[in-house]
Amino acid sequence: MGLEPRGRADQGKSEANPAGEEPGETPKPKVKSFEIDKRLVFRAWERVRSNYGAPGVDAVSINGFQERERDNLYKLWNRMSSGSYFPGPVRAVEIPKDHGKGVRVLGVPNVADRVAQTAAAMLLEEKLEPIFHPDSYGYRPGRSAHDALAVCRRRCWEKDWVLDCDIRAFFDSVPHDLLLQAVAHHTSERWVLLYIQRWLTAPMQMADGTLTPREKGTPQGGLCAAAHNEPYEQCRVMHSVGPSSLVKAGSGTERCT
Secondary structure: OOOOOOOOOOOOOOOOOOOOOOOOOOOOOOOOOOOOOHHHHHHHHHHHHHHOOOOOOOOOOHHHHHHOHHHHHHHHHHHHHHOOOOOOOEEEEEEEOHHHOOEEEEEEOOHHHHHHHHHHHHHHHHHHHHHOOOOEOOOOOOOOHHHHHHHHHHHHHHOOOEEEEEOOOHHHHOOHHHHHHHHHOOOOOHHHHHHHHHHHHOOEEOOOOOEEOOOOOOOEOOHHHHHHHHHHHHHHHHHHHOOOOEEEOOOEEEEEO
């Protein structure tokens, strides 16, 4: 009785490498330079969309951005994650100051840049909010200038004098290197520090179309200005006034002692 013929274990399967060559390595997926959660970018877009706002120099409105929401958000996330994101110029808008004291120049970023800035600001808020001075009200979630006024009103019934002060031309003169050092003290996210540096140095496009480079200062109006200015400004203001009774509503400081 002969042996029963048996088929090979791989019978019926196509040979993966008929030439007998050593199999090559499986291509590895590309690794992004930065790990940025897509959900963070989407939540930032939702916040920007709810605030609406004017378009930047690229003339893309909130509605225009939303028409290609999926493509625009993926493109932004992909560029931010790979390190290839560069913000566009900031559109300069002049508004008159109170009491005829000249004009204040606001900076209006593109919608995509506002989404990127908001993503960074939201990440910074999580770490900075718990350590902010209790009398700080500027740019704080759930707080407003009206809350600061209410505290000032109550304290002014208790004290007999008020000191109103401000950091002169803070937004125009803040040093970039010191500001970045202050932010780096509170976060180790490399992409946040990289893009804040790029936002700070993005040129400003004036009404006549000329581009103005920026080596210091930060434009008022940028959503991330609140997040990256606040730690630096608090360091200067809070440490200078000491433990006195202080209420900070924005770039100015009111103190009742």
